[in-house]
Amino acid sequence: MTSSVLPAAIAKGMAALAATLILVAVLVVASGNARDTQTVAITIRHSRFIPAQFAVRRGATFRFVITNNDPIDHEFILGDEAVQRRHEDGTEPEHGHVPGEVTVHAGMVAETTYTFSQSGVLLIGCHAPGHYAYGMRGWVTVTPP
Numbered sequence: 786m787t788s789s790v791l792p793a794a795i796a797k798g799m800a801a802l803a804a805t806l807i808l809v810a811v812l813v814v815a816s817g818n819a820r821d822t823q824t825v826a827i828t829i830r831h832s833r834f835i836p837a838q839f840a841v842r843r844g845a846t847f848r849f850v851i852t853n854n855d856p857i858d859h860e861f862i863l864g865d866e867a868v869q870r871r872h873e874d875g876t877e878p879e880h881g882h883v884p885g886e887v888t889v890h891a892g893m894v895a896e897t898t899y900t901f902s903q904s905g906v907l908l909i910g911c912h913a914p915g916h917y918a919y920g921m922r923g924w925v926t927v928t929p930p
C-alpha cells in the first residue's frame with residue numbers, strides 16, 4: 786500500500802473520505818454551445834479531485850480552475866491511459882505549458898484550458914509520488930455532440 790508515503794493527515798482523513806466519495810461520484814453533464822469556453826471548478830482535498838467524475842461534449846473547450854486545499858503540492862494531468870503512464874513513469878516536477886496539464890501548489894489555485902477533441906473516456910491524474918496509486922484520479926466521459 787502506497788499510503789505509507791503520504792502525510793499522516795491524509796491517512797487520518799480516509800474514513801471521512803469514504804463517505805465523501807459517495808457524494809462526489811456525481812455525473813455533471815455540461816451542456817451549452819460547444820464553441821464557448823466553459824469554466825469548471827475542481828477542488829482538491831485529501832488527495833482527491835472533486836468532482837472526480839463528469840461528462841463533457843466532444844468539441845467543447847473547458848477552462849479548469851483547480852483549487853488545492855491540501856498542505857502539499859498536487860498535479861492535474863488530463864489525458865488518456867498513455868498520458869497517465871508517461872507521467873507516472875516520468876520525472877517532470879512542474880507542469881503548466883501543455884493544455885490539460887498543470888501543477889497546483891499547496892493551498893493555491895491553478896488553471897488550464899483543454900479542448901476535448903475525441904469521444905471516449907479520459908483520466909485526470911496526479912503523479913506526485915504515490916498519489917496516482919493511492920487513487921488520486923478522475924474520469925471524464927466525452928460524448929458525441
Ligand SMILES: [Cu+2]
Nearest residue numbers: 859911913916
Ligand atoms: Cu497529488
